Amino acid sequence: MIKFDKVSYSFPQKDLYTDVSFTIEEGQHCAFIGASGSGKSTLIDIIMDPEKYVFDGNVEMEPSLKIGYVSQFSQRDKDKETTVFEYIAEEFIKLENEIATLCAEMGTSDDIETLLEKYQEALDAFDAIDGDNYENNINKKLNAANLTTHKDRMISELSGGEFKLIQVIKEMLNNPDLMIMDEPDVFLDFENLNSLKNLINSHKKTILVITHNRYLLNHCFNKIIHLENTELQEFDGRYIDYNFSLLQTKIELQEMAIADEEEIARNEELIKILREKATYNADASRGRALKARVKIQERLEANRIKHPFVDIKQPYINLETNNEIEEEIIALKTDNLGISFDEVLLQNVNFEIKSNDKVAIIGTNGVGKTTLLKQIFKNNNDAIKIDENIKLAYLSQMQSEVVNESNTILQEFYDVGFETYGEIRRYLGRYGFSSDILTQKIESLSGGEKNILQLAKVSASKANMLLMDEPTSHLDIYSQMALEKAISNYKGAILMISHDYHFIVNCADYVLLIEDKTIRKMSMRKFRKMIYANHFDKDYLQIEEKKKALEMDIASALRDTDFERARSLSEKLEEIIKSL
Incomplete structure (x- = not known):
């Protein structure tokens, strides 16, 4: 459906992507993750309108691809007062009215051929979004989102979270080939978050969602696209399995990195000794030995273990106060x-x-x-x-x-x-x-x-x-x-x-x-x-808490370079993941 091949893109102040490649296949539910500011929303913008952006690489999309989009920022037209049902059904009602108007015109017009062509186009568009069943489909989606009682409420009366769900329902019922949502979970209460989960899981077509929400990540997706440190990797499978795989890689690579550092330090000592000897004795063989050792050091430095998805820097956040109150008030x-x-x-x-x-x-x-x-x-x-x-x-x-x-x-x-x-x-x-x-x-x-x-x-x-x-x-x-x-x-x-x-x-x-x-x-x-x-679910939440605690313990073990403990904890984590 979509293929990115070695795409690079930069702002004047920042490189966002370097040779990123991925594919989205029909029917996949993809989670798009990465640190804040890594360029996720910009990559979505490129998918939405590739002609607008100047980038290196190649983006291939099916020419007739129909994209539905829900922004991370909810916007309501305050001048357009309408009910929830009318808002969702806007496209259906518009096509119904167009078909009725064309029928009436054909009864009086001489230009039947042109009108028939427009009439068929309108019918095709109506059929493409299952127009004959739209009232029933709207009711089903509202029921899945626990919003059936809101059907006749005015849009202006909805909370921000409720309106977000209504936007999702509207876009889904317009039957896009690809549904894109940018942080749809922001500000949703506990009940509405579950409703969003149900809507995503009931949608049969392709979905790409930017989210940081662990609950959605753990329950809704069968593909992970991860953008970090200007690079991208894709993983076919659950977020839980991807996260564990990333942690395993981190343990392995950090152990290799320690070995690299020790080798680099040993080589640095040899270079120091050879330089001292070359200072007192300008023998050509000593010079050649020094040059060879410097080249080895350069190669070791160049090949030093570094992985953009392992070296994810946790940001610094500090909340300071100048006015600590010693006695509780x-x-x-x-x-x-x-x-x-x-x-x-x-x-x-x-x-x-x-x-x-x-x-x-x-x-x-x-x-x-x-x-x-x-x-x-x-x-x-x-x-x-x-x-x-x-x-x-x-x-x-x-x-x-x-x-x-x-x-x-x-x-x-x-x-x-x-x-x-x-x-x-x-x-x-x-x-x-x-x-x-x-x-x-x-x-x-x-x-x-x-x-x-x-x-x-x-x-x-x-x-x-x-x-x-x-x-x-x-x-x-x-x-x-x-x-x-x-x-x-x-x-x-x-x-x-x-x-x-x-x-x-x-x-x-x-x-x-x-x-x-x-x-x-x-x-x-x-x-x-x-x-x-x-x-x-109680079991899910309690297991997730144990899982997170183990992940923190593994991170602590890695900081202490205690790789044996990290691997032992990782085996326990794997057992917990199996229960999820």
Whole structure:
């Protein structure tokens, strides 16, 4: 269906791909993974419109290939009020009306031949998307996504997560040969994430999905395309098996790399000895021996083990505060808080957060989580009490609310209070932003890079209470792990919205559940039981936690160059993977 052959592509400031090759066959469900900013969305853009881009290499696609696309950023036409059913059925209704109009015209026109041709084209288009059964097909998809009751709701009434699923359904029913989705899981609650899984698995045609979501990766795909460090590799099989294969390769290659380093060090010592001898004795044979040894060293250096999919650098994320509070205080308290707009969102909300608490707000899409967080940050409601020693910082799921996307990266951090270019370069260099891209506009960054930039800005504020709305959104798996570590080390309070089960379990002391227009505190034990009962399989989640813990232990063993332990742990990991 699609073939990339040795494709290379660069921006002025950055090489994205070097001789990448892969194929997508009909019927495959492909996951497209890689670090934030590695160029996944750009490669999708090339597939969507190859004529627009200047690249080296060859891209082959079937000429009649019909592509459906769901963007990572949901957009609604606010001027076009319509129901869910009408929105999904837009193409079907349009063709129905066109066919009816052409029938009417044929009854009165003399140019029957032209009208018949248009009529047949419209019929063919209607048939290609199974138009005769479209109402039944829409009902089936809505049922698979647990959205049957939303059929007659207005699009404007949907939450962001619900609208994302409706977009997926609409594109699927238009029957594309290839369905492309760019991070469709972002901001989905637990129930909607399961609905997305069901939609992907029920789709019989080819799918290519950019995602960092482990749950989807483990349950939806039979091919992995991995873009990293300007190179690409493809794997036919499950993500679980690919990830294990990558880990095995890492153990083998790092063991070989240690041997290489030892050989290089030994050779360096020989060169040093030969140079010293050549200094005192200019014998031609000594010169030849030195030259030969230098050539051997050059060859060893050139062949030093390096693998782009093993040397994946976990980004640096640090959350700093200048105002650590030694004695625990109540940082934030609400007293019968109510929030209303056109209707009551929240009422009788009472909770308190201490100065070292890490708390996750959970609830279905659209219940008012983001609105609550914004109200706390504005701090202009008498029912919200924030201690005078507390300084707040805010991270938004709508990245443009925190960073000015028309600014360059450099300008954004001058505006924060950094005084010199060198200071900014050193600070952002730790977060993976090279000096080459500091003059780049923020709008040109990937979603994950913008989130890392937000985290860098939040940290620079040195606040001692962080309000974080979906902090893992758009972040690759390595960045998510780095953020978990940063939250664990943070010496302040955090109130965060998240729909990522593993992130919540690893980072939160307890959760605040928004339900029935109010909030109740829930222990992590009760949270787990609720998730097991309502959303995800208990055995899967517990096995996945054991699997992740083993992966971390293997990484630790590799850091200590304890390869025997790494291999032993890897055998245990293989047994766990078999149970998945």
